[in-house]
Amino acid sequence: MNVQGKALRTIFLADDDWRVTIIDQTVLPHQFQLLHLSSLSDMATAISDMQVRGAPLIGAAASYGMALAMREDASDTMLVNAYNTLLATRPTAVNLHWALNEMKAVLVTLSEDQREQAAYQKAAELCDEDVAICSAIGDHGLPLIESLWQAKEKKASSEQRVNILTHCNAGWLATVDWGTALSPIYKAHNAGIPVHVWVDETRPRNQGFNLTAWELGQHGVPHTIVVDNVGGHLMQHGQVDMCIVGTDRTTRTGDVCNKIGTYLKALAAFDNHIPFYVALPSPTIDWSIRDGVADIPIEERSSREVTHIVGRTQQGNIQEIQIAPDNSAAINYGFDVTPARLITGLITERGVASRTVNNVNSKDDAGLEAPLAQLFSDKLPKNR
Amino acid sequence: MNVQGKALRTIFLADDDWRVTIIDQTVLPHQFQLLHLSSLSDMATAISDMQVRGAPLIGAAASYGMALAMREDASDTMLVNAYNTLLATRPTAVNLHWALNEMKAVLVTLSEDQREQAAYQKAAELCDEDVAICSAIGDHGLPLIESLWQAKEKKASSEQRVNILTHCNAGWLATVDWGTALSPIYKAHNAGIPVHVWVDETRPRNQGFNLTAWELGQHGVPHTIVVDNVGGHLMQHGQVDMCIVGTDRTTRTGDVCNKIGTYLKALAAFDNHIPFYVALPSPTIDWSIRDGVADIPIEERSSREVTHIVGRTQQGNIQEIQIAPDNSAAINYGFDVTPARLITGLITERGVASRTVNNVNSKDDAGLEAPLAQLFSDKLPKNR
Numbered sequence: 001m002n003v004q005g006k007a008l009r010t011i012f013l014a015d016d017d018w019r020v021t022i023i024d025q026t027v028l029p030h031q032f033q034l035l036h037l038s039s040l041s042d043m044a045t046a047i048s049d050m051q052v053r054g055a056p057l058i059g060a061a062a063s064y065g066m067a068l069a070m071r072e073d074a075s076d077t078m079l080v081n082a083y084n085t086l087l088a089t090r091p092t093a094v095n096l097h098w099a100l101n102e103m104k105a106v107l108v109t110l111s112e113d114q115r116e117q118a119a120y121q122k123a124a125e126l127c128d129e130d131v132a133i134c135s136a137i138g139d140h141g142l143p144l145i146e147s148l149w150q151a152k153e154k155k156a157s158s159e160q161r162v163n164i165l166t167h168c169n170a171g172w173l174a175t176v177d178w179g180t181a182l183s184p185i186y187k188a189h190n191a192g193i194p195v196h197v198w199v200d201e202t203r204p205r206n207q208g209f210n211l212t213a214w215e216l217g218q219h220g221v222p223h224t225i226v227v228d229n230v231g232g233h234l235m236q237h238g239q240v241d242m243c244i245v246g247t248d249r250t251t252r253t254g255d256v257c258n259k260i261g262t263y264l265k266a267l268a269a270f271d272n273h274i275p276f277y278v279a280l281p282s283p284t285i286d287w288s289i290r291d292g293v294a295d296i297p298i299e300e301r302s303s304r305e306v307t308h309i310v311g312r313t314q315q316g317n318i319q320e321i322q323i324a325p326d327n328s329a330a331i332n333y334g335f336d337v338t339p340a341r342l343i344t345g346l347i348t349e350r351g352v353a354s355r356t357v358n359n360v361n362s363k364d365d366a367g368l369e370a371p372l373a374q375l376f377s378d379k380l381p382k383n384r
Numbered sequence: 385m386n387v388q389g390k391a392l393r394t395i396f397l398a399d400d401d402w403r404v405t406i407i408d409q410t411v412l413p414h415q416f417q418l419l420h421l422s423s424l425s426d427m428a429t430a431i432s433d434m435q436v437r438g439a440p441l442i443g444a445a446a447s448y449g450m451a452l453a454m455r456e457d458a459s460d461t462m463l464v465n466a467y468n469t470l471l472a473t474r475p476t477a478v479n480l481h482w483a484l485n486e487m488k489a490v491l492v493t494l495s496e497d498q499r500e501q502a503a504y505q506k507a508a509e510l511c512d513e514d515v516a517i518c519s520a521i522g523d524h525g526l527p528l529i530e531s532l533w534q535a536k537e538k539k540a541s542s543e544q545r546v547n548i549l550t551h552c553n554a555g556w557l558a559t560v561d562w563g564t565a566l567s568p569i570y571k572a573h574n575a576g577i578p579v580h581v582w583v584d585e586t587r588p589r590n591q592g593f594n595l596t597a598w599e600l601g602q603h604g605v606p607h608t609i610v611v612d613n614v615g616g617h618l619m620q621h622g623q624v625d626m627c628i629v630g631t632d633r634t635t636r637t638g639d640v641c642n643k644i645g646t647y648l649k650a651l652a653a654f655d656n657h658i659p660f661y662v663a664l665p666s667p668t669i670d671w672s673i674r675d676g677v678a679d680i681p682i683e684e685r686s687s688r689e690v691t692h693i694v695g696r697t698q699q700g701n702i703q704e705i706q707i708a709p710d711n712s713a714a715i716n717y718g719f720d721v722t723p724a725r726l727i728t729g730l731i732t733e734r735g736v737a738s739r740t741v742n743n744v745n746s747k748d749d750a751g752l753e754a755p756l757a758q759l760f761s762d763k764l765p766k767n768r
Binding site: 029030199201202203204206209210213214216217223224225226227228229230231232233236237259260261263264265267268271293298306307308309310311312313314319320321322323324325326327328329330331332333335336337 | 413414583585586587588590593594597598600601607608609610611612613614615616617620621643644645647648649651652655677682690691692693694695696697698703704705706707708709710711712713714715716717719720721
């Protein structure tokens with residue numbers, strides 16, 4: 001997507017063709033700063049300090065971390081060391097594990113003098129694959145936006161734009177390009193459909209303001225930022241035509257575990273008969289579980305993310321301030337689970353798995369499990 | 385309620401028996417500072433700068449503002465001037481208007497030499513009346529908490545505390561004492577029931593962290609602060625036994641207009657079969673309207689409240705920082721409407737108006753209108 005008018009990926013090779021360039025996401029939206037990483041240690045720090053974040057981007061970054069390591073030292077010792085070092089940066093990230101295994105599988109079979117080149121090549125392939133998946137999600141989501149626009153365009157009385165609400169950041173900053181939830185929105189914008197995005201702040205880490213608003217602004221997509229409390233009111237007053245969010249983990253029944261607060265927006269969408277879509281690359285589907293609320297453990301993060309917040313002073317400095325009383329306990333759950341019954345459809349790289357009837361009480365509602373299984377019949381666990 | 389171990393009201397006479405003492409609520413929770421106001425102009429500034437806020441407290445403050453004015457100059461000219469000056473501080477506050485009318489009605493009938501003493505006396509009476517109303521709300525809400533506790537206490541397996549979620553600040557800081565939503569909680573705590581309160585941050589003005597958490601902490605009520613996104617997750621996991629919130633305006637059918645985000649918590653409570661109560665002094669009931677979503681205009685406030693936030697630096701200074709990108713538009717709705725169908729009951733100074741069946745789909749559900757009208761039959765508009 002565009003930054004300052006120029007198309008950019010979130011991770012790419014510097015002009016010297018070996019250093020790895022990333023956007024330092026910890027200082028967004030206040031500073032746009034590219035970092036050129038030249039070692040395994042640089043990349044490990046970038047991932048653990050969250051200069052790069054978002055499951056797909058973490059995977060891509062780790063694979064380039066392996067390439068940088070092989071450039072430093074292509075020995076078996078380094079291979080093991082690099083794998084372990086990168087794996088330890090974000091222990092719960094599934095994509096990280098997967099990408100490192102992909103890299104290792106290629107590299108162990110090669111002699112030391114072949115490893116550097118092969119590692120760069122494989123890392124580039126993994127990045128391109130991610131772009132292809134995200135682009136496909138956008139292509140499958142685009143018709144949903146198009147049909148809302150066609151219906152609205154015909155009514156002279158309605159506002160001449162499609163209003164889409166999103167939560168957190170499932171944009172190109174979380175992936176290599178396009179994003180997941182934002183991919184259909186970028187495709188629609190690029191196709192000339194007048195989309196407007198309501199961007200939830202997404203406390204406590206404020207990824208909505210810091211990342212989603214910034215990337216939409218850079219690409220020129222009209223948007224308005226709101227605090228997390230506002231979505232229900234907007235929906236009650238016809239100001240939201242659809243919601244699209246991402247997901248970190250999806251059950252085979254279609255329950256989704258996404259950033260804390262997603263469930264509240266899904267409830268409001270359901271209460272106001274507004275389509276609620278979740279965009280996801282299929283690797284986030286966990287075919288082994290059925291009940292998201294009961295079976296997905298929720299990460300509890302540092303209470304400091306709740307009690308303190310970072311921003312920019314009038315003088316232009318990045319500053320952290322305390323916003324809670326000294327002696328109040330704080331708890332910080334990172335995610336919540338939205339039951340499939342509140343979700344209209346899942347937008348995947350293979351197509352949209354959607355329910356036929358958007359009403360949990362209807363006898364005709366077959367849920368999301370069957371349509372999802374149909375799209376991914378080759379991936380279903382063999383024993384079921 | 386207690387501050388630093390000592391019982392305090394939010395507004396009272398200083399030791400010299402004529403200056404009016406308030407808590408500067410703009411620097412909470414970081415600094416506890418009493419201000420001694422000695423003139424009409426001091427009080428007008430305190431109200432307009434929100435050093436005092438909350439509908440009942442604004443009314444009380446305005447009445448003492450009239451008393452200070454009469455001490456300065458008890459002429460008819462000053463009476464009119466003081467009335468108009470105070471009325472202009474917060475133009476939409478209904479209690480402000482009501483309290484000023486009460487004061488004026490007493491003062492206009494008196495000679496100049498009687499006015500100062502009468503004004504102080506009437507202001508004290510209005511404060512005592514507010515305390516009595518809030519205390520009665522607490523007394524009527526207390527049995528609801530007691531019965532939840534009795535049910536929980538019997539089960540050895542359950543957590544030995546009653547968990548209550550609240551949004552924004554409807555505590556004693558918004559009134560003269562006790563508060564509205566927090567009044568039943570203080571009564572329960574004082575009665576030895578182990579209550580624990582989940583305090584919503586309440587973006588964008590953060591009254592939950594700044595005020596509710598601070599006042600609960602000062603009075604010794606166990607509580608945990610959470611961002612606004614968390615409540616749904618807590619409810620899904622059995623960590624909330626009931627919700628109690630306040631309201632700024634209530635329709636005769638029981639729809640409530642309260643701080644933005646209340647509707648989302650009511651949806652989550654309903655989805656998880658958790659009782660959702662609204663506490664209110666009867667003057668907030670607007671008997672002239674039936675449909676809150678359609679008929680209550682929602683205040684749109686400055687976008688700066690969304691894009692900037694105030695807190696304390698490590699050095700102990702109060703500092704404002706920017707937390708949004710420079711070029712993103714922001715919108716700031718102050719309130720939303722929670723439909724009566726999601727509300728279990730309304731806790732008033734005369735008793736609890738509650739539905740018989742907590743299920744919108746049930747044919748037996750008579751809603752909240754009839755029980756509310758029964759409590760306030762003497763206040764119903766004559767022409768209906």
